[in-house]
Amino acid sequence: MSFLDLKNVTKIYPNGTKAVHETSLSIDEGEFMVFVGPSGCGKSTLLRMVAGLEDITEGDINLDGKLMNEVDPSERDVAMVFQNYALYPHMNVYNNLAYGLKNRGIDKETIEQKVNDAAKLLQISDYLQRKPSMLSGGQRQRVAMGRAIVRNPKIFLFDEPLSNLDAKLRIQMRLEIKKLQQKVGVTSIFVTHDQVEAMTLADRLAVINNGIIEQLGTPIEIYDNPKSLFVAGFIGSPQMNFLDGNLKNKTLSAEGFEIKDVNTEHEGEVTLGIRPEHLVQSENGLINLKVDLVEQLGSDNLVYGQLKNIKDFCYRCPGNQTIEKGSNLSLNIENKKYYIFDKSTGKRVN
Amino acid sequence: MTRFITSSFSHLILLIGILIMVVPVWMIFASSTHTSSMINMNGLQIFLGDSFYENYLRVLLYQGGFFKEITALKMFFNSFIMATGVAILSVVTSLMAAYALVYYRIKHATLLFWIIFITILVPLELRIFPTYSVMAELNLVNSYFGLIVPISASAIATLFFRQFYKTVPDELLESAKLDGANTWRFFVDFLIPLSKTMIVAMLIFMFVFGYNQYLWPLLVTTSEQYWTVVMGLKMMSGSIVHRFAFVMMSMVPPILIIIVLQKHFIKGVFQDK
Ligand SMILES: Nc1ncnc2c1ncn2[C@@H]1O[C@H](COP(=O)(O)OP(=O)(O)O)[C@@H](O)[C@H]1O
Ligand SMILES: [Mg+2]
Numbered sequence: 001m002s003f004l005d006l007k008n009v010t011k012i013y014p015n016g017t018k019a020v021h022e023t024s025l026s027i028d029e030g031e032f033m034v035f036v037g038p039s040g041c042g043k044s045t046l047l048r049m050v051a052g053l054e055d056i057t058e059g060d061i062n063l064d065g066k067l068m069n070e071v072d073p074s075e076r077d078v079a080m081v082f083q084n085y086a087l088y089p090h091m092n093v094y095n096n097l098a099y100g101l102k103n104r105g106i107d108k109e110t111i112e113q114k115v116n117d118a119a120k121l122l123q124i125s126d127y128l129q130r131k132p133s134m135l136s137g138g139q140r141q142r143v144a145m146g147r148a149i150v151r152n153p154k155i156f157l158f159d160e161p162l163s164n165l166d167a168k169l170r171i172q173m174r175l176e177i178k179k180l181q182q183k184v185g186v187t188s189i190f191v192t193h194d195q196v197e198a199m200t201l202a203d204r205l206a207v208i209n210n211g212i213i214e215q216l217g218t219p220i221e222i223y224d225n226p227k228s229l230f231v232a233g234f235i236g237s238p239q240m241n242f243l244d245g246n247l248k249n250k251t252l253s254a255e256g257f258e259i260k261d262v263n264t265e266h267e268g269e270v271t272l273g274i275r276p277e278h279l280v281q282s283e284n285g286l287i288n289l290k291v292d293l294v295e296q297l298g299s300d301n302l303v304y305g306q307l308k309n310i311k312d313f314c315y316r317c318p319g320n321q322t323i324e325k326g327s328n329l330s331l332n333i334e335n336k337k338y339y340i341f342d343k344s345t346g347k348r349v350n
Numbered sequence: 351m352t353r354f355i356t357s358s359f360s361h362l363i364l365l366i367g368i369l370i371m372v373v374p375v376w377m378i379f380a381s382s383t384h385t386s387s388m389i390n391m392n393g394l395q396i397f398l399g400d401s402f403y404e405n406y407l408r409v410l411l412y413q414g415g416f417f418k419e420i421t422a423l424k425m426f427f428n429s430f431i432m433a434t435g436v437a438i439l440s441v442v443t444s445l446m447a448a449y450a451l452v453y454y455r456i457k458h459a460t461l462l463f464w465i466i467f468i469t470i471l472v473p474l475e476l477r478i479f480p481t482y483s484v485m486a487e488l489n490l491v492n493s494y495f496g497l498i499v500p501i502s503a504s505a506i507a508t509l510f511f512r513q514f515y516k517t518v519p520d521e522l523l524e525s526a527k528l529d530g531a532n533t534w535r536f537f538v539d540f541l542i543p544l545s546k547t548m549i550v551a552m553l554i555f556m557f558v559f560g561y562n563q564y565l566w567p568l569l570v571t572t573s574e575q576y577w578t579v580v581m582g583l584k585m586m587s588g589s590i591v592h593r594f595a596f597v598m599m600s601m602v603p604p605i606l607i608i609i610v611l612q613k614h615f616i617k618g619v620f621q622d623k
Binding site for chain 2: 051072073079
């Protein structure tokens with residue numbers, strides 16, 4: 001059995017909403033797991049069941065070899081960082097950090113030691129006497145992290161802790177969380193709807209849709225090898241291009257072009273997926289793109305154009321190429337990096 | 351220029367308002383420092399006289415009542431006990447009632463709350479005889495307990511605390527739980543400090559409410575030993591200046607309590623910002 005073990009966990013809210021369906025998942029000690037998915041897919045619910053803040057309707061959760069189903073959250077030895085931080089407004093930063101330790105009956109000197117260590121680690125030593133209302137968003141975030149770290153819990157749970165920060169700070173904190181987790185080495189689950197955040201933080205990633213884990217794997221596995229249309233569309237930025245097509249005799253015919261020798265026996269209506277970064281310009285390419293719009297990001301250009309009847313087909317090219325609006329590009333798919341999904345089930349077939 | 355005129359005008363109105371409120375009080379105070387014969391001959395006075403100590407000391411120490419068993423000093427003591435008791439007891443019970451209503455999984459908690467709330471529509475005067483007979487059967491007539499307890503369940507305070515608790519974000523409770531706080535600790539370490547401002551406001555409110563009670567103490571006390579200040583206003587006999595002095599002194603405790611607690615009240619408001 002691994003460190004955290006979820007077995008056929010289901011959550012049905014009292015009002016009948018089925019938020020999590022028979023989910024099974026194992027997380028190893030020290031691993032950084034990220035739950036990613038669109039809002040309302042059940043990420044928070046799953047996390048809150050691990051914390052003990054929601055009852056488990058069916059299934060088992062084991063943490064460190066102990067069945068957690070009936071264990072009170074205060075007894076689970078887990079720490080959680082909330083989206084709005086949930087700092088204690090009437091306590092100063094020191095007491096925010098110390099509160100959980102006091103409740104565990106730890107003596108004063110040890111508490112002071114631990115709080116000071118955590119504060120130093122998070123660079124909040126200068127604010128220990130301040131109330132949370134006198135801190136900036138980033139500082140509050142650090143205090144929330146500190147409150148989790150100081151207790152040295154079995155597992156860290158993060159519920160979209162970065163979404164209240166501005167873009168720049170979010171990237172900086174993302175980096176710090178990752179560094180911190182590697183330093184402290186505590187098993188962590190991080191919930192986010194932001195796929196970039198998910199990709200950069202995760203050791204392993206669970207892509208969740210409608211209460212089901214659609215795919216589980218390392219970020220690169222999932223990026224390279226999405227198992228379903230949903231995962232393919234969700235992971236990767238800009239989003240994968242999708243085209244309707246038809247498979248017959250190992251030949252895929254899409255609008256305006258054909259791909260021969262496809263590595264699948266599947267036949268029928270399919271969806272073809274191509275990532276914008278897997279396209280290259282070449283003479284007599286497969287795809288003819290009429291450029292409508294170029295977004296210059298500096299390092300890259302995002303070229304949007306029309307392909308027969310398909311609008312907003314995206315091609316990503318290095319930023320040093322100049323591409324005129326209205327021009328025609330001839331593109332090829334790099335190294336057969338395309339994905340074919342069954343149109344009705346959304347499952348990957350090649 | 352027009353701004354000067356409007357601002358002077360509004361100040362003038364405020365000034366008149368203040369005068370309307372302050373002048374009668376001042377006249378009673380000023381009159382209470384004269385001798386009775388002076389007032390009887392010349393009516394109310396605007397300026398201070400020189401019988402202040404004489405009048406006030408006599409009122410404080412005079413043995414009043416039908417049986418001459420009670421002094422004003424004792425009445426102040428009784429009123430203080432009663433008002434403080436009502437304030438503390440009603441705030442404590444409302445805090446706990448609101449906590450249970452909001453945080454415990456009670457079936458029909460909302461219905462229960464509204465049932466508590468409708469008791470506002472049933473003033474003490476309406477239930478005064480049944481309440482009295484309960485107190486009489488429990489042998490609590492002529493006791494501080496009997497004075498305090500029957501008027502110490504406050505639906506209004508419960509309403510205020512309940513509404514406040516409902517605005518406290520759930521994450522705070524969840525966070526506290528994960529930090530190992532049990533039900534009791536969450537109440538003591540979180541809700542009470544967070545509602546400090548409101549607690550002080552309610553203490554002032556309930557103190558004045560308890561202090562101002564007239565009908566209930568009148569009914570539940572037969573011994574003069576338990577007379578309160580407000581009862582004394584009616585019962586105390588004496589000359590006009592002594593009554594004035596007593597009226598003046600009867601205003602002091604509520605004012606004092608507001609002055610003392612207001613500091614915390616304002617501090618609370620600033621800290622919670
Ligand atoms: N307390 C609740 N009662 C009923 N339904 C809920 C409750 N909390 C969440 N839900 C529903 O459960 C589903 C999953 O919610 P949640 O786990 O919060 O999603 P996410 O965190 O992925 O955005 C949503 O459809 C949401 O409306
Ligand atoms: Mg959520």
